[in-house]
Amino acid sequence: MKLVIAMLMDGVIYASWLFVIAAGLTLIYGVMRILNMAHGSFYAIGAYGGASLVGFYLAGGYPPWGAYFMLLGAALIGGTVVGLLIERGLLRMMYGRDEVVMILVTYAILLILEDVIKLIWGVDAYFAYQPYTLLGRTKLAGLSFANYDILLIFVSALICFVLWWGLNRTRKGKLLQAVIHDRDTAAFLGINVTRMFTVTFVIGAVLGALAGALTAPGISVMPGIGVEVIILAFAVVVIGGLGSVGGALLGALIVGLARSAAVHLYPDAELFVIYGVMGLVLAFRPQGLFAIATARKI
């Protein structure tokens, strides 16, 4: 019983973290048809930004609860700046190219950003554990969980709700859905597709950075975290179906639970399980669980 609860809790906590990363990735793909490898770098920038802002803030002796706003602020600023720079400065010139070429473009951006991060923050690890320990821990069925992790589940659920509400219940969201469905027709009807792209990319980048900033207190922030995260996020969005936010949620839950089951029962299979699940899903549903159907060219 204890084992099952531990597995479930760890799985859901891991899934909520995965969802925030994957949501940005899948949103960008859905609207722009770009599988953004640089998303891992947005994550890393959020994590570094969050860790150093919290460090500065607490060193100034301000009330500690403000540190949470520092994390949010770091994600907002970092994501917006980097997202705008990359979309306006580079991707704008590449629209209309093949999807696979766009993967390579974002791969190049990933390589560049990895070094930019090292130039700004150096190669030493950063720690910002204060927001993590501040909330204390909760006992649940004889197991101890960090309240911060439990809070993360709620934050992730909130993000999920806001995304769903924004896409389905607002005018802008419906316009965006029109762009997702048929970019050319949407442009004919007078929707400013270019601006939609910019806004989507920035929102996606902020989500990526937010995932990083929220994770920063729980880990040691060091070079290479972005490269590791991106392939996990890929697995999640491919399982759920590229471009579907609901799919990202389901994918995150599947991957999160599978991984925590592996970690508790057979730790050696940790990585294997994630890609094994992905392979299994793709073998039966090649487009992912919630994919949007596309027409074939004859």
Next chain:
Amino acid sequence: MKYATTMIVGAGIALLAAGLFMPGWLTFLLTLAFAKGLVVMGLLLLMRAGLVSFGQGLYYCLGAYCVGIAGDYFETQNALLLLLLAIVVCVALAAVIGLLLCRYRDIFFAMFSMAFSMILYGVLVKSSAFGSSDGFNVKPPLLFGWTPTGESGPFLAYGLAVVALVGVGIFVWRYLRSPMGYAGEAVRENEIRVEYLGASVRRIIYTKYLLAAAMAGLGGGITALAAGHIDPEMAYWTTSGEFVFIALMGGVGHAAGPVIGAVLFELLRTYAFQISPYTWQMILGIALLVIILYLPKGVWSLVERVTKGKPL
């Protein structure tokens, strides 16, 4: 022999002769570059059919581990035998995975092939018998009783790489001019029409996948023999990304593209690392962007522009 075959064999002999006078570091760099060139030649076959594999690292790593493990286990260091084994194992695995992968296209093919290479990475990182994430050392190779020592040590791997490159180069050159080779481009342009013409798209892709796996295994095996050390990083997705990078850099329009791309890539990386150890990735990234923007058909398109007067 035909003109092209003569040219390739001639270039190979010239490279072998030049190898005798090269400084050690250049021999090593070229060996690794040629090994990667072999992998990318396989990738070229897939890319001409419109399939970009982000998982060639799977066979690259598997080939290397075959050489390393078999060298230990069977206590043989006969390079040819080890490389042959690497190819056989890679083709055997590809024969299974290929059945599944040939159903996928575009991004899904890319992601799914990446997933398989990451599975191997995940398994190797956790396998303490093979040194986990540190990998292990591979014994120096022998060739029919010839034990290269000292100065001639790196030359054996170099010679193997050149010979493999010549063999695979001639094969790819002729393959691209065969019906099966042309079928690749037809598949990229329109699969349904290919089916209407009576060819099996599945079989075309499957064959290309097997060939690519064999070449990647060979490249990985040669890398293991040359470097003397292997680790799971060879199956990590960034390694596979490098291969796609090289393919794009050299261009997939010609069998020579991957070789030129691989040598340029290794030189670029070595010099970028030497000039600025902290920003070499950035230099690589910028180079990739420049090539995508201004030379979408790779460096080889420059050569074609000069020799055939083709516009870019």
